Amino acid sequence: MISPTIQFGLETEIGISSDAEGEVDVVSESIALVRSATEPGVWMCWDYDCEDPHVDMRGFRVHELRQDTDEANYYAQDAARELSFVEIKSDLVLGNGARFYNDHAHPEYCTPECRTFDELVAHDRAGERILMACARHLSEQRGVAVRLYKNNTDFCGHSYGCHENYLLPRSLPWETLAQGIQAFLVTRQIFAGSGKFAIETEDKYVSPGFQISQRSDFFCELQSVDTMQRRPIVNTRDEPHANPKRFRRFHVILGDANMSPFATRLKVGSTALILEALVLDPKRTYPLLADPLGALTSISRDPKFRWEVALEGGHTATALAVQQSYLSAVRDTCDLSVPAKAALVADWESVLADLATDVMRCRNRLDWVAKMGLVHDFQRAQNLPDGDPWLQSLDLEYHRLDMSEGLYYGLEQSGAIRGVPDELVVRRAVTQPPTTRATVRGKCIQKFAACVTAAQWDHITLQGRDGPIKISLVDLFSPEEVLRCSRAIDAARSPDDLRILS
Amino acid sequence: MPDQSQKNRPVAPSGPGGGGEGPSAPKVDKPNVDELLKRMRKVDPDQARRYRQRTGQ
Numbered sequence: 001m002i003s004p005t006i007q008f009g010l011e012t013e014i015g016i017s018s019d020a021e022g023e024v025d026v027v028s029e030s031i032a033l034v035r036s037a038t039e040p041g042v043w044m045c046w047d048y049d050c051e052d053p054h055v056d057m058r059g060f061r062v063h064e065l066r067q068d069t070d071e072a073n074y075y076a077q078d079a080a081r082e083l084s085f086v087e088i089k090s091d092l093v094l095g096n097g098a099r100f101y102n103d104h105a106h107p108e109y110c111t112p113e114c115r116t117f118d119e120l121v122a123h124d125r126a127g128e129r130i131l132m133a134c135a136r137h138l139s140e141q142r143g144v145a146v147r148l149y150k151n152n153t154d155f156c157g158h159s160y161g162c163h164e165n166y167l168l169p170r171s172l173p174w175e176t177l178a179q180g181i182q183a184f185l186v187t188r189q190i191f192a193g194s195g196k197f198a199i200e201t202e203d204k205y206v207s208p209g210f211q212i213s214q215r216s217d218f219f220c221e222l223q224s225v226d227t228m229q230r231r232p233i234v235n236t237r238d239e240p241h242a243n244p245k246r247f248r249r250f251h252v253i254l255g256d257a258n259m260s261p262f263a264t265r266l267k268v269g270s271t272a273l274i275l276e277a278l279v280l281d282p283k284r285t286y287p288l289l290a291d292p293l294g295a296l297t298s299i300s301r302d303p304k305f306r307w308e309v310a311l312e313g314g315h316t317a318t319a320l321a322v323q324q325s326y327l328s329a330v331r332d333t334c335d336l337s338v339p340a341k342a343a344l345v346a347d348w349e350s351v352l353a354d355l356a357t358d359v360m361r362c363r364n365r366l367d368w369v370a371k372m373g374l375v376h377d378f379q380r381a382q383n384l385p386d387g388d389p390w391l392q393s394l395d396l397e398y399h400r401l402d403m404s405e406g407l408y409y410g411l412e413q414s415g416a417i418r419g420v421p422d423e424l425v426v427r428r429a430v431t432q433p434p435t436t437r438a439t440v441r442g443k444c445i446q447k448f449a450a451c452v453t454a455a456q457w458d459h460i461t462l463q464g465r466d467g468p469i470k471i472s473l474v475d476l477f478s479p480e481e482v483l484r485c486s487r488a489i490d491a492a493r494s495p496d497d498l499r500i501l502s
Numbered sequence: 503m504p505d506q507s508q509k510n511r512p513v514a515p516s517g518p519g520g521g522g523e524g525p526s527a528p529k530v531d532k533p534n535v536d537e538l539l540k541r542m543r544k545v546d547p548d549q550a551r552r553y554r555q556r557t558g559q
Contacts (some may be wrong), residue, residue, distance in 0.1 A: 014559040026556055070557075086540055105556035155550050160558025185507060203557070227559040253559065364533070374535060378542045392550035416533030 003335045004279045005477050006272050007113045007167045007436055010124050010264075012129060012257050013106035013160035014401075015149035020142070027078060027088075030102040033146065036134040037100060042445050046091035046101070047454040047461075056225045057174045057236040057248070067228035068124035074104060081157065093455045095429055095446040096126065103177070106160050107131060107148075112438030113167070113457070115479070117340055119434040121261045121421050128428035132401050142483045148361065150257045151399035152214035153196065155392050157203040157220045161227070164268060166250040167242060167477070168275050170438030176282045177250065177275075178223060178234045183287045184274050184326045185233055185254060186296050187319035189213040190307060191351050192267035194256040194399070195368030197391040199301065208387040209301070212368040214256045216300035222292060228254050233292055241457035243474045250275065254296075259394065259399060259408035262365040262419030269344040274326055277333040286328055287322045288312040295319075305359050307422045320356055327352065347419075364418045370411055371398045437476040443489040444471070444498070450493045462495040471501045 016029045029114050054062050078088055091101040097112030109127035114120040128150065135146045168177075193213035199206040200217040211217075221232035221286055233254055234400050240249045252271065258264040269354065277284070289295050290310040299307045299319050307319035327348055336342045354361035363369040375394050384390060400406035403413075411417055433442030445452060454461040461470045476482060492498050 015553070015555050017553055024554070074556075104558055106558045149553075154553050154555040156554060158555045158557045160555060163559065208536075214530070229559060275523075373532075374538065374542075377535060378539055381539055382543075389551060390545070390547035393545050393547050396550045396553055397542070397545045405541075407538065407542065407545075410538040411533065411535070414533055414535060414538060 001280055003276060003338075004169050005167065005278075006275055007115055007283070007477065008120055008268050008272055009111045009113050009165045010120070010127075010162060011101060011108060011110040011165065012124070012127065012150060012162045013108045015151055015154065015399075016107060017149070018142075019145040019147070022194060026076075026105045028081070029146065030105055030107045031083070031088060033093060033107045033131075033134050033138055034100060034102050036137040036141070037092055037094075037130065038133060038137060038447070039094050039096075039130055039208070040090045040449060041094040041100075041124050042449050042452045042455060044086050044089070044091055045093065045452055045455050046086075046089065046099070047456040047459070050456060051239065053227075053237055053239060054225065055238040056239045057178075058223075058287075061479070062225055065228075066187075066226045066230055070228065071104075093441065093445060093452075094192055095433075095442050095449075096123070096429060097433035097436075097442035097445075098123065098125075098127065098130075100130065106184050107134075107284065112433050112442065113436040114434045114438075115436050116434075117265045118421070118425075119429075119436075120268055121265050122425045122429040123434060124263060124264055125421060125426040128401050129426060129430055132403070135401070136172070146399040149396060149399045150259060151194065152257055153198070153395065155196075155198045155219075155396075156201065156205050157200045159200075159215060161215070161253055162255055163227075164252040164255055164271065166252070166272060166275055167240075167247055167472060168242075168250060169279055170244070170246055170248050172248070172279045172282060174236075174248075177248075177278055178236075180278050180282075180284075180286050180421045181271075181274055182222070182234060182292055183289050183322050184271070185252065186292050187299065187307070187322045188267065188270065189216060189256070189296075189300055190355060191257065191270075191348075191362070191366055192255055193300065193368040194258055194263075195371040195395070197395040199464075208358070208391070210303070210372060211300040212305075213300040215254055216296045219254055219296055220293060233296065239339075242477075246475065256367070259472060260365060260367045260369050260370065260417060260419070261421055262347070262417070263367050265344065265419065266347060266365075269341075270330075270348050273330045273334050273341065273344065276415065277326075277329045281329075281333045282396050284333070286329065287317065287325050288328075289322075304339060305355075314399070320352055323348075324354055327489070364416055367398075367408070370408070370417065371395065374398070374407060374411065435475040435479060435482065437482055437485075439482050439486045440471060440473060440476065440489065440501075443486060447489060448498075461487075462498060464496045465494075465501060466496070469495055469499050469502045471498060
């Protein structure tokens, strides 16, 4: 059977603070940060008309999201800013096909759609470089340092996400997908977690203590369409941003933001391969957790890293064993003649083996182990108690995006981290789109930015001499078609020459 | 910008080639983080207390 089209991207909300005196207005800071962007792009043309986050994969539309009330309150507060909705969002669509904007109170960088794991990692890192360029620019303007953190919490119960998006064939029934992948998502934190020196719950700090995941404290539903309150393990939002008859977008909201590119690659790559296995063999059975929500926190908070979980039917297993089951499914089902997939599977297997032997073997690849090892080294050297608030400050500093200050980047520069992409590749991704339909979006912006009147993931509209030219991207997923469109844009002398693509 | 990634290639051997012969665990030495520990001493112990964000998605 032919491997299905599975493409992916990340949308990462960033924490922001400032060295200025007094309380930080995070909304104002976020807007100012986005508006400090110097990369060429198209401003405030994002097409919100076709977005509807209320549509549910289970075949209905909810009347309201739990966050609607909060959002209405935020918008009421933001009304005092004398900025329109579009001005508050400050959407910027970049020449690399990415979207960068103020989402509520966080700068959010959405990578363009990627086809390979290398593309994904490069574009995730490119987002870090773009954000830091904005922070430097804003800091220079103000004479006060603006700090950015790629993490998921303020240690006081306020979490923000790093969401993953996977495009896959609609032919895979929703229930098969949701049931089949649940135990994988709950247990993958053993390699995808970023680690946290705090126990929290929604809107509240609970106690000190180390756990392997930043986000696992914030989930209390199995499935739902919500993303801000009562978050679900499996998000049911049905917004494919593609032909809805052919595709689904699987929107994963429970993952941590990773600093380690190895962890980013393994998180997205293993999830993409599980989805491929589900499409290719939907009848295969996978482990079922007796209490998925309980397992999410018990795995994350287990101080012994044994990660025992109860399965349906009364058996017990470990998160490692559950992951081994999924790895076996990928080995049995997916086309691993593709070198990048084979390498991903080898890395996955190697990490599971090392975690089983001694978790510290993974401190050169996984965020939670690298952070825990570094902070514990410091704790021992300074003789700090477990509840010392300095540990949380160091945890935060691990995620700082400033390459000369952030602790993760300090580890990377000391040679302690594996799987770091060539910086030249990352720099290229700052300006150039990947080999997907993002090429059309990116090249139109590079070449005809002044004529772009609307952009969305699945279309872009330019103003031509004889009226608007809307280029649909809803079915543009074959590499050959992308190349044909790319050549047409290269050859175009004006937007009117793109009418052949509309 | 110097190409840090090339200079800082892993000290540990890379993973197996995916030939199905099973994983070989990398020998991971403890990284030399003495300089980084000095940098960590300069981190404000109270910065996390002041770091407050709104709930996001």
